[in-house]
Amino acid sequence: MTKRFAKRLALVATMMTLVTPALSAQQDEAPPPSKPGKPINAGDVLSGELNTMRVRDVKNGKKVATYQITSEPRRLPAPSGLCNLETGPETFQLVTSSDAQAAQLKSFVGKEISVKVDEVTCASDPGQMSEAVITKWSLVKKQ
Missing domain, CATH: 2.40.50 (OB fold (Dihydrolipoamide Acetyltransferase, E2P))
Structure with a gap:
């Protein structure tokens, strides 16, 4: 049971390292200012x-x-x-x-x-x- 938990924890940690930079890059990009039509x-x-x-x-x-x-x-x-x-x-x-x-x-x-x-x-x-x-x-x- 400990091996399964360790594998899942490693998988979650790997996913977080891949997803976190992408999320922060999206948040850094400011939308272009909207101009009235x-x-x-x-x-x-x-x-x-x-x-x-x-x-x-x-x-x-x-x-x-x-x-x-x-x-x-x-x-x-x-x-x-x-x-x-x-x-x-x-x-x-x-x-x-x-x-x-x-x-x-x-x-x-x-x-x-x-x-x-x-x-x-x-x-x-x-x-x-x-x-x-x-x-x-x-x-x-x-x-």
């Missing part, structure tokens, strides 16, 4: 990959498609600013105001799109899945 204002174009999620509607409980653009971090106009994030929001929920807008987005899921932003705010409702919400927008055709 460039600002986005009404009339600007936001580009990114379009994703969709199925969420339950708060009003009637039906599952509805929610569209989201994942982009580089962006700052929103005051008073929203950085949405309580260091670099600004990276995910933007597109609110569809009609079935035509939803159908328009459905064909672009998983692809890179661009939208002209008319109205954007930080997410505030519990049902919102993104960091920021674009309530008024229009799709920009690529040329």
Whole structure:
């Protein structure tokens, strides 16, 4: 029994000598300072990959498609600013105001799109899945 214990102790000691330098090297490396994203204002174009999620509607409980653009971090106009994030929001929920807008987005899921932003705010409702919400927008055709 003593031999087994000695072997295990030697194994643990060897592992610790291998792991400890790697851990201390990781702790010494400071992450690069994060800079706030460039600002986005009404009339600007936001580009990114379009994703969709199925969420339950708060009003009637039906599952509805929610569209989201994942982009580089962006700052929103005051008073929203950085949405309580260091670099600004990276995910933007597109609110569809009609079935035509939803159908328009459905064909672009998983692809890179661009939208002209008319109205954007930080997410505030519990049902919102993104960091920021674009309530008024229009799709920009690529040329």
